[in-house]
Amino acid sequence: MSLEFDLELPRRDFLLKIDGRFDGGITGIFGHSGAGKTSFFHMICGLEKPRSGTISLNGQILTDCERKIHIPAHKRRMGVVFQDKRLFPHMTVRENLLFGTKYRKEQRIALSEAVDLLDLAPLLDSYPRGISGGEEQRTAIGRALLTSPELLLLDEPFTGVDNSRRITMLPYLKRLRDHLKIPMLVISHDLPDIQKLTSTIFMMEQGRCSGYGEIFDLFDSRGDILSRSGMVNTFPVAGAEEISPGLYDCIVKESPRVTIKAPFPSEKGSTLILPPREISLARSRIENITIQNQIPGRITRIIPVENRLFCRIEGDLPLTAEITREGVQELRLREGEEVWCLFKAHALSG
Amino acid sequence: MNGTDVIDTLILSLKVGLLATLFNLPAALGTVYLLVNGRFRGKDILEGLISLPLVMPPVTTGYVLLFLLGKRGLIGSVLFSLFGWRIAFTTAAAVIASMTVSFPLIVRSIRLSMEMVDVRLERAAMTLGADRLSIFLRITLPLILPGIINGAVLGFARSMGEFGATMTFAGNIKGATRTIPLSVYSLLQIPGRERDAALLVAISLIVSFGAMFLSSRLNRKSHYRQERRHVSGI
Numbered sequence: 001m002s003l004e005f006d007l008e009l010p011r012r013d014f015l016l017k018i019d020g021r022f023d024g025g026i027t028g029i030f031g032h033s034g035a036g037k038t039s040f041f042h043m044i045c046g047l048e049k050p051r052s053g054t055i056s057l058n059g060q061i062l063t064d065c066e067r068k069i070h071i072p073a074h075k076r077r078m079g080v081v082f083q084d085k086r087l088f089p090h091m092t093v094r095e096n097l098l099f100g101t102k103y104r105k106e107q108r109i110a111l112s113e114a115v116d117l118l119d120l121a122p123l124l125d126s127y128p129r130g131i132s133g134g135e136e137q138r139t140a141i142g143r144a145l146l147t148s149p150e151l152l153l154l155d156e157p158f159t160g161v162d163n164s165r166r167i168t169m170l171p172y173l174k175r176l177r178d179h180l181k182i183p184m185l186v187i188s189h190d191l192p193d194i195q196k197l198t199s200t201i202f203m204m205e206q207g208r209c210s211g212y213g214e215i216f217d218l219f220d221s222r223g224d225i226l227s228r229s230g231m232v233n234t235f236p237v238a239g240a241e242e243i244s245p246g247l248y249d250c251i252v253k254e255s256p257r258v259t260i261k262a263p264f265p266s267e268k269g270s271t272l273i274l275p276p277r278e279i280s281l282a283r284s285r286i287e288n289i290t291i292q293n294q295i296p297g298r299i300t301r302i303i304p305v306e307n308r309l310f311c312r313i314e315g316d317l318p319l320t321a322e323i324t325r326e327g328v329q330e331l332r333l334r335e336g337e338e339v340w341c342l343f344k345a346h347a348l349s350g
Numbered sequence: 351m352n353g354t355d356v357i358d359t360l361i362l363s364l365k366v367g368l369l370a371t372l373f374n375l376p377a378a379l380g381t382v383y384l385l386v387n388g389r390f391r392g393k394d395i396l397e398g399l400i401s402l403p404l405v406m407p408p409v410t411t412g413y414v415l416l417f418l419l420g421k422r423g424l425i426g427s428v429l430f431s432l433f434g435w436r437i438a439f440t441t442a443a444a445v446i447a448s449m450t451v452s453f454p455l456i457v458r459s460i461r462l463s464m465e466m467v468d469v470r471l472e473r474a475a476m477t478l479g480a481d482r483l484s485i486f487l488r489i490t491l492p493l494i495l496p497g498i499i500n501g502a503v504l505g506f507a508r509s510m511g512e513f514g515a516t517m518t519f520a521g522n523i524k525g526a527t528r529t530i531p532l533s534v535y536s537l538l539q540i541p542g543r544e545r546d547a548a549l550l551v552a553i554s555l556i557v558s559f560g561a562m563f564l565s566s567r568l569n570r571k572s573h574y575r576q577e578r579r580h581v582s583g584i
Contacts, residue, residue: 045477046476046477047473047476047477072476072481073473073476073477074476074477074478074479074480074481075479076477078477079477080474080477082470082474084470086468086470086471086473086474088471088474088475088489089471089493090492090493099475099478099480099488100478100479100480102479103478103479103480103484104479143478144477144478147478147479
């Protein structure tokens with residue numbers, strides 16, 4: 001999959017002007033509300049026309065303002081999951097799911113497969129008004145999936161009425177990521193939510209792209225915004241082993257030499273989350289301490305954000321730690337120096 | 351007035367009412383689609399023209415119909431000379447008179463429900479691959495069904511009660527245009543026939559009530575009544 005775009009659209013208070021290219025996998029589109037994320041989505045799926053620019057998917061031109069090409073939304077192969085779900089109230093969940101299937105010649109995903117992946121079986125004969133917000137969301141995702149899209153667009157899939165729903169949506173999105181390998185663009189204003197799904201971030205501010213790439217590569221230039229937005233450390237897990245009752249050694253995917261001790265088992269493919277403020281820095285390894293994780297590295301960058309400092313530490317395991325100014329002064333930490341990163345097993349979440 | 355007369359009058363009334371409603375529905379649906387989705391010059395004028403029979407005295411509506419479709423009327427004279435068709439003072443005229451006065455009611459009812467259909471649902475359908483026609487048939491039409499049923503019932507009831515325009519344009523011809531209201535009027539002109547009139551009034555009451563009852567039943571059955579409760583309240 002490759003989606004290329006170069007777009008311009010005047011908004012009420014700014015000019016949306018972005019260009020870029022997405023290649024497969026999951027890209028998180030991150031920005032505060034009003035940054036133009038949803039307009040960008042609408043242009044990609046054909047519901048809104050840009051003032052000028054082009055969009056192409058896998059080499060096929062979808063929009064080219066100069067040549068007056070605008071493939072209408074119903075002929076684009078995009079699966080769209082709107083923030084407000086938009087299930088058809090007069091149809092059962094099953095009818096909603098099957099709505100788009102008659103417009104596609106090939107079926108890449110069968111109804112039963114989507115139903116299994118999204119746990120929709122008990123809902124099939126219910127009407128949308130009788131199901132919960134999370135169930136509506138899953139139905140909307142299934143409905144989009146069954147049109148066999150080249151690309152799935154999800155607008156704020158984590159935003160819901162309560163926090164418990166956030167937790168319930170994530171495993172389903174991970175299943176889509178791991179089982180179907182369907183390319184996804186996920187809009188969210190919540191950086192940690194995006195990070196639980198992907199580390200590839202497309203940052204939007206005031207209608208412009210302010211950074212695009214792996215989140216830790218963006219840290220040098222956009223560290224201030226990322227830290228302010230609640231960026232977390234994420235470690236994809238390659239495997240785990242119980243070393244003592246209630247304590248597990250987790251192997252981190254991209255750093256096989258490092259193991260992290262966590263108080264819960266993690267499956268392959270899951271992600272460990274560690275907020276930067278849970279990390280303490282020390283000049284040397286500390287013996288006789290209950291803290292389970294001590295990982296060495298080198299400070300590559302120190303970024304001040306308000307009255308805090310964010311240290312980027314490279315080593316076997318790249319980390320971002322949040323330290324008070326006093327802490328940095330006392331230890332006289334500078335960029336380029338070796339440190340040990342300490343964090344408790346209980347500071348991790350799954 | 352004997353039993354067969356009563357039944358004939360009732361059948362004629364029902365025929366006129368049903369035919370008027372049947373012809374009006376697709377026309378009203380098309381008109382509403384244009385008014386809600388279309389952007390064209392003269393939209394306001396079209397809206398005004400459609401609503402006109404609501405505020406005009408029915409007798410004047412009948413006069414306008416006569417002026418247009420009468421044997422010497424603007425269109426009527428052409429139809430007569432080309433095909434030998436006579437419209438005024440026939441059952442067809444009664445149907446046309448009923449259609450004219452009930453059309454704005456049906457349009458209003460359908461329009462209210464169509465304006466309440468969430469365009470976001472239609473956009474979602476578009477991203478799922480549906481073209482305009484599919485969206486109309488699979489999303490819009492089922493969602494406005496309560497409005498259509500309401501419009502049909504209102505229009506039918508209005509047709510059943512039509513008097514002024516029918517009298518002027520279709521006349522008061524026994525067996526052809528003398529529907530229940532005209533019959534009641536005629537009977538009241540004759541001393542001693544009040545009881546016959548009362549019988550027709552009772553029948554008319556039953557038919558009207560039955561139609562209203564049926565409409566609220568059908569509305570209750572629809573799955574999305576909650577979202578459009580205030581439409582069914584018109």
